[in-house]
Amino acid sequence: MAVVSAPRERRRRGAAESLGSIVLVFESIVVFLGGLTVYGLRVLPAGIAPWWGIVGGTVLAVLMIAVSGLLRHRWAMAVGWMLQLLVVLAGLLVPALALVGLIFGAMWAYATIKGASLDRRNARLAAELADSNGD
Template sequence: MTETSEPPQEPRRVRSAQASLGQVVLGFELIVVGLAALTIFGLGALPAWLALGGGAALCALMVFTIALMMKYRWAFILGWAVQAILVLSGFAVTMLFLIGAVFAGIWAFAMTAGAKLDSQKKEK
């Protein structure tokens, strides 16, 4: 008889609810930022290189933040910075003040609700 040995299983990585919710919010926000950059470009509110380049840079920052949220706590601070940049983009197109404020509110809710869920999970 031969026994097959199974490779040792790695311990399951505990997924943070706060990080998961933050990633979802930033994922949806990626779509909005891409469309906002096109809107700013189309309205001529900023030069084309700034509207499209700035939108692309913010999207890249968001993807970078999404990738780091499961590993590093400082990525949450980067997420808050993304929210501030989006609100400040309202200086280019006024409606973005509202859109930025809505997403900042969703981000704040995700961060507080996620932290609460994580603390409840630790108590069990």
């Protein structure tokens, strides 16, 4: 006889984690396309094969997707900021990537700062509700 257990309850994600993961996943698509642009324009320094642009864009995109799943950890938020900096620095190769980095960096800042504010507010409201529940 098989024992059927109740499904495991999913962990609740905060606003900062949810918004941050959305930004990183969408940015990963743009970063991959930016790698293709670096390859197509052949803007890497002499002696570096152009296909390294594709490799760089792919690696950065995969890192963004991986970090988006780890945002429950405080260190992953810091890694997200470093990834934003790398995209802005890619603007040294293709200036349009600096603009992309600034736009997504602003969205990342909003997601992490406003999301953390919403998380604190929701925790405070939940605590107030739990305190008043006994009355």
